[in-house]
Structures are given as structure tokens and as C-alpha cells.
Amino acid sequence: MGSIENTPEGISSDDVIELTQALVRIDSSNPDFGSTPGPGESVIANFITKWLKHRDIECHWVESTPGRPSVVGIVRGTGGGQSLMLNGHIDTVTCLGYDGDPLSAEIKDGNMYGRGTADMKSGLAASMLALAGAKSKKLKGDVILAAVADEESESKGTEEVLRAGWRADAAIVAEPTEMALINTHKGFALYEVDIHGVAAHGSRADLGIDAVCKAGYFLVELDKHAQEIQHRFGDEKPETGAPNIHVGMIRGGEEIASYPATCSIQIERRTIAGETAETVRLELLEILQRLEATVPNFSFDLRSTFSRAPFHLPRDNDFVQLVSKHANQAMGVKPTIKGETYWTDMALMDEVGIPGLIWGPKGYGLHAKTEWVEVESVRQLASAFVGIVEDFCK
Template sequence: MKTLTTLLADLVGLDSINPDLVPDGAGEAPIARYVSDWAGAQGLEAHWVEPVDGRPSVVVVARGSGGGRSLMLNGHLDTVGVAGMTDPFSARIEHGQLFGRGAYDMKGGLAACLWVAAQAKQLSLRGDVIVACVADEEAASLGMQAVLEHWHADAAIVTEPTGLDVCVAHKGFVWVEVKVQGRAAHGSRPDLGVDAIAKAGPVLMGVEALDRHLRAGPGHPLLGTGSVHLSLIRGGQEMSSYPDSCFVGLERRTVPGETPESAEAEVEALLNEARQRDPAFRASHRVTLVRSAFEVPPETEVVRLVRRYAGQITGAERRVYGETFWMDAAFLGAAGIPTVVFGAGGGGAHATEEWADLTSVQQCADVLLAVAGEFCA
């Protein structure tokens, strides 16, 4: 079997840029074929999950003898783009660091998961070790959602990079588009025109006030408060016309306990206040994307196992924390699978120089293997 470092280098050497982010990105098919072939060479099962043509995920299984609990390890195949990078797929190694797109986010974790599956096959476990190598995490998470339609487990570990600390919560988000209505007219006819961009002013001010209110609240013990910000605005056709509409995009970041429904109600309340102040104000809104916040109790068994073995293997007690950005852990948790986030270290996620710390990747794999050895015994 290839060493863990060689496996990681092979994965980084494959272009798996998400084509929903970069139109000419290679997508997940080449790396999925590699993973499937590698799994077959190790005597592991490899199951192809492809809800959208050309966007496959692969589920690798180290099948147990039966009667034991199953553990799902998760890593995503896709990466962001490589604009501005030099040799993004070279996987060069310097001073214990492996450089290249995806090395840190998150092919280091993916390589650790696959290595553990191969090692677990030698442990005569009763339970299955399942590695969900999923597509599209960097965009719409089509892969994770499709995998969960067919696969379940008794616990899961998402190997997004955590620097070998233990993540038990992360924020979610709700995207909302507000359409403010005006009336088109020639710029010389203010008696006929209604300026939709000007009418959007109360929306802009209302979002700013809502954000101040949210951030002054008590917040979540690990994640702090929710927030809201204005992301996009567009309106008008040319300088000499009154704009008939103005679209405002906002993002509401949520913490556990805040729901998509409560976030949408805040926007509706904001619009209602504008209507009360100005009877001529016309606006509607729609939710375009929802990703829920995630939280797992620290006393959950899989969390305790990861903390214990991570402390033993690294020689230091590991921090338990909450992360600001969203992850596929939310989908696993919503599916009723106790889930924790634990991965290796490095740096440069989405940056022009990205790297994985090879010692950390090996320690991550060792922890995962120890957890699987106890949980699936």
C-alpha cells in the first residue's frame, strides 16, 4: 500500500476544481476514479454515487464481520480554483509540508480517511468503516446530500482541517433576496418615475440596524452571536432612466437555536416597518439558500473518543471549539448521525499558497484509526 504521504500527493496532483465555481474546472470525476481504483487495489468496496452527470462521489467501505457499529469518515473531493497559484498540482514537499491546491482543504483529511479504511481492514472489526468521499462541498453539497440518501452510520467524523482540535459546532446561513419595486420613467419625468434604488434605502439601513441588534445579544457559548450583512445590490438600466426595480441580497449567519423561519421573519419585519413609514414602499423577498447551524453535545461518545485519542497521540489536551464557517457536518447531524469535526493542520485554504502539515496528517489518521478500532470493535 502507498504511504499516507504518497496517497496525499497523488490526490493533490489531480485537478478537482469545482466547475460550479470555475467553469472550466475538471470536477470530481478524475479524482473519484482514482479513489475507486485505489480502494479496489486495497480490497475495499467502492460505491459510485452520481446524482448529477459528471459530479460523482465515492463511498469506500472497509466491511466488518457483522454485529458492530459503523463509523463514517468524511472528506470532500472538490477544491476551489487556482487563479494566481504557481504549480497548484505539483504536490511539492518542503520542510515537512506538502504544497498544492486542496492539500489543506481538505485532501489531507481525505487521504487520512482512506488510509484508515485500508488499515481498518486488517483489524478484524465487527462494524463497518465507511469513507464518504463527496463532491461539491465547496458549492451546494450535492454529494453529501446524495450519499445520505443511501448510507447511514452510527457516528461520523468530518475531517475538515481543525489543527487536531475538536470542533463541536459551526454557524449556518440563510440567503435572502429582496426586490424593491419602483416605476420606470425618463429621467426628466420625476412626476412619473419612482426610484427603486432610493426606495431600497430603508432596507439597507434596516439590515445594518438588525446586525447591531443581533451582535448585542447574549450569543452562543462557542460561536458568539448571529449576524447579517448586505452582500449584493443591483438595479437600474442607464443613467437617464428611473429604475423600476432594485435587488438587494443579504446573508444572515445563524447559530444553533436560530432557524431559517426566524431569520426570514426578521426580514419580513424589516420590510413591514418600511411599509408603515412609507405607504408607497413596495417590496417582496425570497429565500434562495439555507444551510443550518450545527452542534453536537461534547459528551457524545464519538466526541469523547476523538478528544481522548487526540490527546494521547499528540501529547496535549485538545481544544474544543466552534467554527464560524459552514460544513457538511450539518447534513450528517440533521440525518441523526452523531458527528464531530476533526482534521489535520496546515494553512492557505482558498489562498494562493496552500499546504498540509504532514506530521499533523499522520497524527490525524492515527487518531481516526484508534477511534474506529474502539467504536467499531
């Protein structure tokens, strides 16, 4: 386990707002981003470990990727009850370019400002306090906190926690959702297509094949395909919205005086329930093979590079109803239940048989130059989490 020395003040705080402020004041920006890479999660993981130890809560350090730790805390039940995992990421996007002090955690007019206030240190704080509150309840089921690294990049943290064997009967990811319950969201799949030409001097049309021009045929067909999948479901749109596809980057050619030998196209496809990276790859392959058969000198390679599955939990699931009940009690109004277009770590848990929801505070300015969270919504979330833990794990 890493050192827990030299951690900031706030270890003794049991107030969700004070704890959020303590977490926000730790720069845990992801080292995968920024012209100057962020420091990563080690310091905030040390803080969380010390916070848990201060309360005599069992904790485990998970660091399969050196320098990218996650922390698992667990309050074990007496046996025979259902277990609940509260998952929250401890990294943020870069602090560079933030308007003002990204680590201030200043409260003004009912909002707390700073990088990570919404995404998602306030939800993490609510989860930590719900775990600590379970210690005195003598619940039958286990309550687990998964404070995970790297969600903003490749989600190494949740992957490593699951690979280490941590499981639960249900989970909540406290990403900011404006207090709506998110029961389904899209996945995504990334691909690279290389369109091949033949390099030659710019004056030798008899020798050269322009890979960039050949790529144009594919781009036109891809645009048609993008329109088709948007209307594939007619008026009966999925809760997440229709699937979508776009080209993120194109690279081709080395110099203006030569025929380009290769044009590389990077594609992102957002997927919905029932789709996989392989079904999407086959759709792209069909387009490319059709062009290969009809366009002279059209040649290609297609590669799948990275993917994450979509997530879905039926609205009538018992866990949805339980969380909705406690959200209603905390907010005084029935929560909205809806799908979203983005992806979260909930999909990784769903893939290993852990059903759950994404539910978190009213937060805004995610990944933007100013980020904030509504303080009252954080308090409501923390209150509801305590009730959910007691009800589900009783």
C-alpha cells in the same frame, strides 16, 4: 460506474503523505468556479475507486448529478458493533491564480504545498487509510468512507450519498481544523429582496419612483438589525460566535437618465443553533412590512433562495470524549474543543441523525494563492483515525 483507466500512479501507496501527494496531483477543482471552470471530480473519483479495489474493499459509485461523482467505500463489520463514517470532499476551489504550481504537492520545511493539501486531500488520505486498516481488524461495526463531490459549492455529493441511504452511528469530517475538535458551527441562509419603484424619464418626478432610494430605507434598518443580532446574547456568546447578516450584492437601475423600477438586494445570514431559514425570513419580513407601513410608495418582494442548517454536538457527548482521547494520544496534548463560524457537510449528516465532529490537520492558505499543510499533523491525524476506528467499531 465510470472508467478507472488512465489513473495516476500511487494506487499501491499506504503512506498517508505519499497518498496525499497523489491526490493533490489530480486537478479536481470544482467546475462551478473560475473564469475557466475546473474539471470536476471524475478523475479523482476514478483514482479512489481503483485504490479501494486494489485492496479488495467494497465500493459504490454515486453520481445522481451527471459528471459529479462521489465514491463510498465500506469495510463491513461482523455485526453488533457501531458504525463510523469518515467523510471527505474530493473537490477543491479553482487552481487559477495560485502562486506557482498548484498540483506540485512539494514538501519543504515540514509542509506540503499545493491546492487541496489542507482543504482537504490530506484529511481524505487519512480517512482512506483508516478504512483500509479496518479490513484486517475483524471489527463488529461497519467503517464507511464517503469521498464526496461538490462540498466547495452546494454539497451535492454528501446530499446524494445520504439520499442513497448511507448512514452511520457517528462521523468525522477531516476538514483542516489546526487539530482542534469542532463540535459546533454556524449555518447560513440566503435571501433576495426586490424593492419596487416605477420606471420613468429622469425629468418626470411626478411619474417615477426611485427603487434604489427606497432600498436605502431598508439598508439602514438592516444595518441596525445586524448590530442588534450581534449583541442579542450579551456577554454569553454562543460557541460559534453571534449570528450575523450582511448584504453581498445590490443591483438597481438600467441607465442614469431613468428612474429605476427595481433594486435587488442579495443577503446572507449566518445562523446558529435554534435558528432556521424561516425564523430569519420572518425577521426580515417584519422589517420590510414596517417600512411598507411607514415609508410612502415602499413596495417589496422577499424570497428565500438557499439555506444550510447549523450543527451542534454537546461537548459531553461520548463520541467527543472518544475522539479527544485518541487525539491526545496522537498529539501528546489534549485537543482544543471549540465552535467555528464556517459551515461544513457535518451539518447535513447531523440533520439525518448522524452525530459527529470536524477534525483535521494544521493547514493554511485555504482558497488563497498559496496553500499548505503541516506534514507531521497529517501523520498524527492518520494515526489517531486508526485508533478511533478500532475503538468505536470494536
